[in-house]
Amino acid sequence: MGGPNLEVFKFGLYLFVPVVALLHFGDPAWYHNHVLPYKGHLFPSPDRTHSKIPTDQTAVREELARMKAEKLARRMEREKGLQAQEEAVAQSSKGWFKWW
Secondary structure (H helix, E strand, O other), X not given: OOOHHHHHHHHHHHHHHHHHHHHHHOOHHHHHHHXXXXXXXXXXXXXXXXXXXXXXXXXXXXHHHHHHXXXXXXXXXXXXXXXXXXXXXXXXXXXXXXOO
């Protein structure tokens, strides 16, 4: 096959690649320049996360009721906006031609 020189080369390469990767990507300056700027894109801000998770049954039910109320409010707003758009479209055009 390749002989002992090839085996020594492969062994050196197997050791060299991970060590160089650790030295390059483990550098604190590289981390601050390349990772921290994208932290806001990858993870939500702390105010948007749930830091207090309900543990008892009443707290879970209250949280579910709050979430359902918010969802219903958003749905009502969306339906009101769609209804207003439909009314505006119905008033602006009355068929294919304006006189029809």
